[in-house]
Amino acid sequence: xxxxxxxxxxxxxxxxxxxxxxxxxxxxxxxxxxxxxxxxxxxxxxxxxxxxxxxxxxxxxxxxxxxxxxxxxxxxxxxxxxxxxxxxxxxxxxxxxxxxxxxxxxxxxxxxxxxxxxxxxxxxxxxxxxxxxxxxxxxxxxxxxxxxxxxxxxxxxxxxxxxxxxxxxxxxxxxxxxxxxxxxxxxxxxxxxxxxxxxxxxxxxxxxxxxxxxxxxxxxxxxxxxxxxxxxxxxxxxxxxxxxxxxxxxxxxxxxxxxxxxxxxxxxxxxxxxxxxxxxxxxxxxxxxxxxxxxxxxxxxxxxxxxxxxxxxxxxxxxxxxxxxxxxxxxxxxxxxxxxxxxxxxxxxxxxxxxxxxxxxxxxxxxxxxxxxxxxxxxxxxxxxxxxxxxxxxxxxxxxxxxxxxxxxxxxxxxxxxxxxxxxxxxxxxxxxxxxxxxxxxxxxxxxxxxxxxxxxxxxxxxxxxxxxxxxxxxxxxxxxxxxxxxxxxxxxxxxxxxxxxxxxxxxxxxxxxxxxxxxxxxxxxxxxxxxxxxxxxxxxxxxxxxxxxxxxxxxxxxxxxxxxxxxxxxxxxxxxxxxxxxxxxxxxxxxxxxxxxxxxxxxxxxxxxxxxxxxxxxxxxxxxxxxxxxxxxxxxxxxxxxxxxxxxxxxxxxxxxxxxxxxxxxxxxxxxxxxxxxxxxxxxxxxxxxxxxxxxxxxxxxxxxxxxxxxxxxxxxxxxxxxxxxxxxxxxxxxxxxxxxxxxxxxxxxxxxxxxxxxxxxxxxxxxxxxxxxxxxxxxxxxxxxxxxxxxxxxxxxxxxxxxxxxxxxxxxxxxxxxxxxxxxxxxxxxxxxxxxxxxxxxxxxxxxxxxxxxxxxxxxxxxxxxxxxxxxxxxxx
Numbered sequence: 035x036x037x038x039x040x041x042x043x044x045x046x047x048x049x050x051x052x053x054x055x056x057x058x059x060x061x062x063x064x065x066x067x068x069x070x071x072x073x074x075x076x077x078x079x080x081x082x083x084x085x086x087x088x089x090x091x092x093x094x095x096x097x098x099x100x101x102x103x104x105x106x107x108x109x110x111x112x113x114x115x116x117x118x119x120x121x122x123x124x125x126x127x128x129x130x131x132x133x134x135x136x137x138x139x140x141x142x143x144x145x146x147x148x149x150x151x152x153x154x155x156x157x158x159x160x161x162x163x164x165x166x167x168x169x170x171x172x173x174x175x176x177x178x179x180x181x182x183x184x185x186x187x188x189x190x191x192x193x194x195x196x197x198x199x200x201x202x203x204x205x206x207x208x209x210x211x212x213x214x215x216x217x218x219x220x221x222x223x224x225x226x227x228x229x230x231x232x233x234x235x236x237x238x239x240x241x242x243x244x245x246x247x248x249x250x251x252x253x254x255x256x257x258x259x260x261x262x263x264x265x266x267x268x269x270x271x272x273x274x275x276x277x278x279x280x281x282x283x284x285x286x287x288x289x290x291x292x293x294x295x296x297x298x299x300x301x302x303x304x305x306x307x308x309x310x311x312x313x314x315x316x317x318x319x320x321x322x323x324x325x326x327x328x329x330x331x332x333x334x335x336x337x338x339x340x341x342x343x344x345x346x347x348x349x350x351x352x353x354x355x356x357x358x359x360x361x362x363x364x365x366x367x368x369x370x371x372x373x374x375x376x377x378x379x380x381x382x383x384x385x386x387x388x389x390x391x392x393x394x395x396x397x398x399x400x401x402x403x404x405x406x407x408x409x410x411x412x413x414x415x416x417x418x419x420x421x422x423x424x425x426x427x428x429x430x431x432x433x434x435x436x437x438x439x440x441x442x443x444x445x446x447x448x449x450x451x452x453x454x455x456x457x458x459x460x461x462x463x464x465x466x467x468x469x470x471x472x473x474x475x476x477x478x479x480x481x482x483x484x485x486x487x488x489x490x491x492x493x494x495x496x497x498x499x500x501x502x503x504x505x506x507x508x509x510x511x512x513x514x515x516x517x518x519x520x521x522x523x524x525x526x527x528x529x530x531x532x533x534x535x536x537x538x539x540x541x542x543x544x545x546x547x548x549x550x551x552x553x554x555x556x557x558x559x560x561x562x563x564x565x566x567x568x569x570x571x572x573x574x575x576x577x578x579x580x581x582x583x584x585x586x587x588x589x590x591x592x593x594x595x596x597x598x599x600x601x602x603x604x605x606x607x608x609x610x611x612x613x614x615x616x617x618x619x620x621x622x623x624x625x626x627x628x629x630x631x632x633x634x635x636x637x638x639x640x641x642x643x644x645x646x647x648x649x650x651x652x653x654x655x656x657x658x659x660x661x662x663x664x665x666x667x668x669x670x671x672x673x674x675x676x677x678x679x680x681x682x683x684x685x686x687x688x689x690x691x692x693x694x695x696x697x698x699x700x701x702x703x704x705x706x707x708x709x710x711x712x713x714x715x716x717x718x719x720x721x722x723x724x725x726x727x728x729x730x731x732x733x734x735x736x737x738x739x740x741x742x743x744x745x746x747x748x749x750x751x752x753x754x755x756x757x758x759x760x761x762x763x764x765x766x767x768x769x770x771x772x773x774x775x776x777x778x779x780x781x782x783x784x785x786x787x788x789x790x791x792x793x794x795x796x797x798x799x800x801x802x803x804x805x806x807x808x809x810x811x812x813x814x815x816x817x818x819x820x821x822x823x824x825x826x827x828x829x830x831x832x833x834x835x836x837x838x839x840x841x842x843x844x845x846x847x848x849x850x851x852x853x854x855x856x857x858x859x860x861x862x863x864x865x866x867x868x869x870x871x872x873x874x875x876x877x878x879x880x881x882x883x884x885x886x887x888x889x890x891x892x893x894x895x896x897x898x899x900x901x902x903x904x905x906x907x908x909x910x911x912x913x
Contacts, residue, residue, distance in 0.1 A: 121159050122180050122523065126561065128152040129530060130569040142537050143199055149530060150191035153184045160184075186488050187527055189251045194495055194534065196243045201498065202538060205236045225357035225377065227446045228439055241435050244496055248428040249329030269342045270295055272308035297345045301396045319400035322346070323418075326407055327428070334404075352384035353408035355443075382451040385409050385440075389455060410436035412461050423472060423483035430468045437462050469493050487524065491531065500540040504532070504549040511556055522560045529557035533576065551577050555585060562589045567602040571609035579612055586611055587619040591627075596654060603658045614662055617655040621669045624652040625676075646685050649673065653692040663700045666693060667718040668825075674725050675833050678841065683732065690729055693722065713815040714825065721834070724810050727800045728841065734797040735848050738790045742855070746779040791856040798849045802842065808874050809842065810834045839879040843888065846876075850891050859902070862895040 132148045160177045167174065232239060273291055292305040300307055307315065318341055325334040331350070338347035356377035378384055385408070392402045392411035399418045406414035410433045419425035437459065444451050463471075473484045483489045487510060494503035507528050514520055520528075532550045535541050541550045554576055561570045562585070570589050574582040586606060593599050606613050642650075650673065656666040670693050677685035694700070701719060705711050711719065749772035806813045811834070818827055846865055853861040869876045869888070877885070 119176070119180075121156055121163075122184070123564075125152060125156060125523065126526060126564060126569060127566065128155075129526060130572055133530075133533070134568075134572060139537065142534065143195055143202070146191055146195040146198075146534065150188050150195070153188045153191070157181055157184045157188070183523065189247070190488065190492055190495070190527075190531075192250070193244070193247045193492060194531070196247055197240060197495060197498070198534075198538065200236065200239055200243060204239070223357040224355040224381070224443050224447055227443055228355060231439070231442045235438075238435065238438055240496075241431050241438075245428060245431050245435065246329065248424055248431075249327065251424055252328050252428075270307055270311040272310040276308055297343075301394075304396075316398055316400065318343070318346075319398055319404065322350075323400045323404050323407075326404060327425070349388075350404070350408075352378050352381065352388070354378055354381070356381055386452045386454065389458065407432060408436075410440070410458055410461065420475070421477050421479055423475075423480045423489060426472055426475065426480060427468065430463065430471070433461055434463060434468075465497055469497070491528075498540075500535050501543070501546050503535075504541070504546055504553070507532070507553050508549050511552065519556065519560055522564075525553075525557040525560045529554050529573070536576075551581060555581055558585050559588075562592070565592075567598075567605035568608075571602075571605040571611055575609040575611055579615070582611055583615045583619050586616045587623060590616065590620040590655060591623050591652075594648065594651070596651075599654055600658070603655065613659060614665065617658070617662065618665050618669070620655055621652045625649050625669065625673060642682075642684055642688060646677075646682065647688075650685065650688045650692060653689070657692070657694070660700055661704065663694075663697050663704065664712070664715040664718060667697065667701075667722050668714060671718055671721045671725070672830075675830075675837060678725075678728075678837055679833070686725065687729060690725060697722070712819065713817065714819045716815060717812045720806065720813050721810065724801075724804060727797075727804060727809070728845075731794075731797040731801045731845065731848075734790075734794040735852065738787075738794040738852060741783075741787055741790050744783070746776055746783055748776050749773060788856070791852055791858075794852050795849065795856075795858075795861070798845050798852070801845050802849065802868060802876070803874070808838075808876075810838050839881070842876060842879050843884045846888060847891070850888070850895075854891075854895060859895050859898055863892060866892055 129149060129152065132145055132152065136145045136148070160181050163169070164174055164177050164181070169177070232242075274295060276291060277293070277295075290305055291308055292299045292303045294303070306312055318337065322334045322337055325331070325337060335347045335350055338344065338350065354377040356375070356379050359373045359376065388405040388409035389411055391397060392406035392409060392414040394402070399414075402411075402414040403418040405411070412429060412433045415429035415433070416426065419429050440454070441459075469484070472480060475481055475484070484493070487506075490506050491503065494500070494506070510520060510528075519525065532541070532553045536550055541547055554573060558570060558573050558577070561573065567589070571586065574586050577585070590599070590602055593602055603613060603617070606616060653666060653670060653673075656662045656669060670689050673689045674686050677683075677689065698719065701711065701715060702708055705715070749769065751769075801809050812831070819825060822828075846869065850862050850865060853859070853865075866889075868874070869880070880888070
């Protein structure tokens, strides 16, 4: 959707120096007609070629409409309850879609227009809700507040586009540079001189662009309806009636009014008009000035003529630049008829008179201000426009344009001009001086706006001081309490301004880059609270690696659903983030993060707490990429060490189940061969296999224990009745059948126990006799990993050593129990040989207490061997 600003000022947004719109209602300067602007803008052939090529580029506003479809429907369902926040929050997705769809550097200025259009669409929807009264009084107030903010944001985007279009494209045109070297035009007409001035003076063009922007931003408020209730007659009919009926007049008897009705009579005679005519004059003057303030000079002329005061219209024509086209060389084949003269040949006299009128106290403030606009009288404008920052800025810059144009005319045109007062020339100021004046204005509302965030942003955009703007934005971030944030939409606005400045090369120095990154990071944090992965990934991709890892990992730690995790990782991959570092940082943050105990305390034995489930499920992030199988093993091993030390065997099983069963073959495929594994991957793979063997041994022992507890029970003996002489045959047969069934089940059970005992013994011995330096001992590696300090390698070795001292003695006791109940007493004795073996040095993992416990059990086994007529080691006793 094309904005009204583009229709009215297409030259401002798209082609400031090459507009072909011949509309006097869209005047751009206090010294040039619109068609005069067009003529001088087309004077540079180089600029003309550039602008025509740029003009061919168009923006499809329907792109934005298609983007808002689903989100708008979703927001409509909840918008009535949240006072319009749903419709406003669509801007987060809109802005992302615009930037994502236009990532070409050449589309930078088009993106700014699309952002403004996105805001405009939301404003229209909110205003429609306000008209319908959606949400009641509270909802209306909320929507009005949002509309007010968004309109200011739209104005700022338009200012940004207008100024940087000129700065980035027009000011770099080589043809314009060549013309700047030619110097000012001497001896030309007023119109020709100003044509050249605008074409070569970038500062003056920027002044004019700011004036155009301020005129578009102007809101007439109640002035828009100033004349709606009035008829066309405003020719002082009440004064005429009173003068014609002096005898017995019903109006103001004894009140003296002017005796004549020419336009100068009230001032010349020093007597007022009739009170009603004075009110009409004031309302007309207010409406005329409002039209001029809005940039509609021709509208002001129509008002004068419409209400019968043509002399006002004639006065408003006196500022126009003079040019006699009859002095130009005639082209062959054209008629030599005399052409009308353009502008005011006595413009200098008119301007001197206008200055005197604006400086006089005899006229009302609107008449004085209207004349002041065209003669550069700042005092008259300030006295009327003292309560608005935008109005005062418009007054100051209009005066600066007038002074510079008048100075150029008097310096280059071969003509003697009436001198202007010294006060006129002394009013020349720079933009910096103007903003200093606004910051210390008498009116509180002006000072407040000059110091508010929107005022500061607009000021620095006009001054083109990006560095200072970034400093202000960072101060706003610092001013917010630590646990709070700036409003999300303000962060959105600030972040996209920073992104624009970065893309056009205004953020170059290192401190500025850090400030810009900080602002974008703050916006990413606000997006994290919303939870949409694609915008988060997109904006985080514009940050340094360390910062994007921290922020996106923070986002991932807040996701618990598997499907959403997949979407977040896919979005990160599409945005080009360092997914491997992000997922590693995420898993470590969740694994090492302290979780407060639940309301019900620790779960019962064999169950997994919600905090532990969350830690275990975080390993899903490392399963997404096959390239991260080494990292998956590393993090899974770290979790299993922790849970094994905490005696949470169910958690160990869950962690082990998270690792794909073909992890070994996948690692071999990644590194080409098993011998090519890095030190960390090689150690991680062995540690993982150690846990695999350990879990297999523990599970086998649990199966053996359950089987031991499932021993068949013998049938109960039936009680005989003393009164019977002999046993019942049926009962005896039933008892015999039960006995035979029991004996067969017992035989099967004993066979199963024997087989399970063998399997359990082998599984437990696999832990005890694990190859390559033993269970939970790293294999021989030539050197530690390069990032051993970051991996906390020493802590890992200490943890593994501690686990060996905890788990291996328990495995030995389990082995002793299985073999003892299986009556493999010699095997129990041989456990001492395995522990004392110097090749594995298992005795080093024992404390004195645990070693004494084991030796006591072995001694009991030796006693049982002695009772079986064997020696203490299980060998037959020989004579």
